Amino acid sequence: MIRTIADIAKIAGVAKSTVSRYLNGGSVGEATKKKIEKAIQDTGYTPNPFAQSLKAKKTNIIGTIVPRLDSYASSQTLIGIDEQLKEWNYQMLISNTSQDLDREIESIYSLAKQKMAGIILLATVITDRHLKAISEIHIPVLLIGQEHEEIHSVIHDDYHAGLAIGKYVLEKGHRKIAFLGVTEQDIAVGVKRKTGFQKALEARDDIDVSYFETEFNIPAAQAAAMKLLDSREHSIIVCATDNIAIGVLKAAYKQGLSIPRDVSVTGFGGYDVTEAIHPGITTAKFHYKEAGKKAAINMVELIQERPVEKLTTMNFEIIKRESVDTV
Amino acid sequence: MIRTIADIAKIAGVAKSTVSRYLNGGSVGEATKKKIEKAIQDTGYTPNPFAQSLKAKKTNIIGTIVPRLDSYASSQTLIGIDEQLKEWNYQMLISNTSQDLDREIESIYSLAKQKMAGIILLATVITDRHLKAISEIHIPVLLIGQEHEEIHSVIHDDYHAGLAIGKYVLEKGHRKIAFLGVTEQDIAVGVKRKTGFQKALEARDDIDVSYFETEFNIPAAQAAAMKLLDSREHSIIVCATDNIAIGVLKAAYKQGLSIPRDVSVTGFGGYDVTEAIHPGITTAKFHYKEAGKKAAINMVELIQERPVEKLTTMNFEIIKRESVDTV
């Protein structure tokens, strides 16, 4: 038994427009208000969102584009966005692209067509096609995880996290270091973590550091680590993500090496699993959930056309665990 | 520059209703079709989904209610649903309840109000309030993870997984066994895994088995395991989930116990992490992504009012890893 605003108006004995005004917080007399309230109570009426959106030409839904659902960073970020949005009576719609850049572009257009109030993009790379799409849709877009001068962004402090990890590694006495990174196409993970790390070492001339590249997934990292560990040249392997660190742990185990006795390992991310396993992994922990919240807050401000800082840089912390030994 | 169906009609020189018919696959003459196609091409027109939904009174969106976003089972299941739905031009909308049962009920109503074509519920418990809500909304609802005689369900074979784990544990020679389970309110995890396990042991009178209960999260499991391990009475701890097994691993490590030398451990679930860590955890692996796909398939059949089996039971497999020793 679905009720419309006309039903409520009839039951309450007022005009539809008065009910609408009541619903939208306009000025309504006390007596009328009471009658409408009662009618709504009695019927369990709720407005049809399609009719509302059709007329108002916008929704209170924020579209979120995520490259994957099965990553700690993604899910924490989504949770943060969702929690904040709920509080402000916005809804989140998730569009999963399965790490397919074409789908990412498509999603931008299709969310816009669906009249999202705004789009939050959990970004990995920003191409010209992204910029073109974003400029064409005329709704607010916000990036998380990567920055771009033209787009509002919430990022993690990858550079300083890299710097801090570098300092910590030196402090623990390591001199023969391997850095296991990822593609430089990913500015945040591939470039900034590395350059921060390099910065920490740059004043020193007693350091022997080599840079390697692998992929984000554990098996690839494990394969890369197998070779690295073979040489036994390094006292520590600094990994660009926690998943890569886990790959290294697996490789070490396969080779009968003990961590941190035979070789130390660090990660970036602060995934739950780095604490759950043994040895616990020393890592730079990012605050994904908070980043999500901040992105949601900024997005709502953007929608309401209030000023918002172009770039928000979130904090990080170094979590020291068993995976790093003193040399 | 947003176009409406009226614009297209004018440009093509036909009536709005003809354009609408073209759009919805009705019969339109060749010449008219050409003109309309051109007009749509030229303008980049796409129909306003709100107007469509308002009139047609339904969407092609499937609402999915999930208790949490940050679990392996949830994300894999969602990915499966999403992939399948995309293929059939349906969309998935995720509603996260943060394990709040009230929100779960609310979500059922609110998704229905938003005219979802159907609702897939990643269920943990089914209360009377659930049943009431489901019966009131008059759209198809499908359960994943729990079954109910009144509702279409896709479940994992928790009972036989429990049975298989039980048999394997006996096969490995264990006689002093602890089963670390969860609340029996959760039929699938709390009851069925346990009863399957019990079934495996029932014919034997040389087994000494004790049952304990803990929560789903790692810290709680770890605390429960601390006590259990203190006694050193059991040669194996059979855990109702992989996360609980991880809690046991942590507790064992804290007590300086080695797994599987001092005590063996098994889990249920087959989360990626059980393979990523050392020792790898022996577990009953469920196929979450496939369950999601199957649920999506069944849901679409339900929407199209085609016959669908009430209950689908997915497969599982026992993955043997280092965490179990032969006694």
Add this chain to the structure above:
DNA sequence: CTGAAAGCGCTTACAG
């Protein structure tokens, strides 16, 4: 095959 008209359930000036 095609078009005119009514209507989906709201919101929003406008008038009173």
Add this chain to the structure above:
DNA sequence: CTGAAAGCGCTTACAG
């Protein structure tokens, strides 16, 4: 403070 009317962009009988 309140109401009548128009309109948002579609779809759907109905007629031709």
